[in-house]
Amino acid sequence: MPDLLSTTLSALADPTRRGILARLATGDATVTELAEPYAMSLAAVSKHLRVLESAGLISRGREAQWRPCHLEGAPLKAVSDWLDDYRRFWDRSLDQLADYLKTMPRDEPT
Template identity: 70%
Template sequence: MPMDHLSTTFATLADPTRRAILARLAVGEATVNELAAPFAMSLPAVSKHLKVLEHAGLITRGREAQWRPCRLEAGPLKEVAGWLEHYRRFWDDSFDRMADYLKEIQTKGDPDGRKN
């Protein structure tokens, strides 16, 4: 089944272990063992999570000797933020006020009241 990008990103983020890994990587690069340490699960399990994260483009992995340092890649998160923007008006009160404000300065600054 052809999984679109956004669906892949959301599915990847739908796991607390993976979100915890991202939170850790927000601090800085880390190896697989370092990332696995906090979790009560086997190393292969974490390795799988990393593969999922990598496949979603949320991390990249280098190689230094026998270590594969992982680092955060925020591209997909930016896409999510973009998607969310379409809905901001449903929860953000200041969003409406900002829209009002923009409309106001738009008409005030343009005596003809053109829309654009």
Template identity: 60%
Template structure:
């Protein structure tokens, strides 16, 4: 899982790859269509797609002349699960801080 998580975070580190994933969330499409909004060559987009594919975030099919790219969201769920543990940590920390601040305010009013 650690290697998968590392590959997923590495893939998500690039804004172009995140934008590609956002586009694929709307449905499968071709490499040419994915490349349209970017000022990047098709070989450049292909390099990004290879990183996403290596991370398991996309799959590429073959239907006659059309090679659709599809979002594979399972690695994103693993990232969400990993982040969730830290969210709970921060919520607990903020709850403790709230409690401490209430105690301080109570002491100030009592003085």
């Protein structure tokens, strides 16, 4: 059984799924609404939604005939937390580079 971080990253690897999540960040939407910007069938969009739902990135409600999709933030928070270690690494590395560059002699214009 894959870990949650791997499942989330795998779901995020596809640009269509990232686009769907970006749309859902603005509010809930139906499958039809989510499919509008893409040149693909509703069945293809539904497959993407199943991947996102399996990763816990979206949930689907039930309001009569309307089944809105809703963004779930917890898996994205887990990715952000995991990336924080690397963000701190790059911040330290860039700070060290800046300190090093300050010690380098500057060429005087002739």
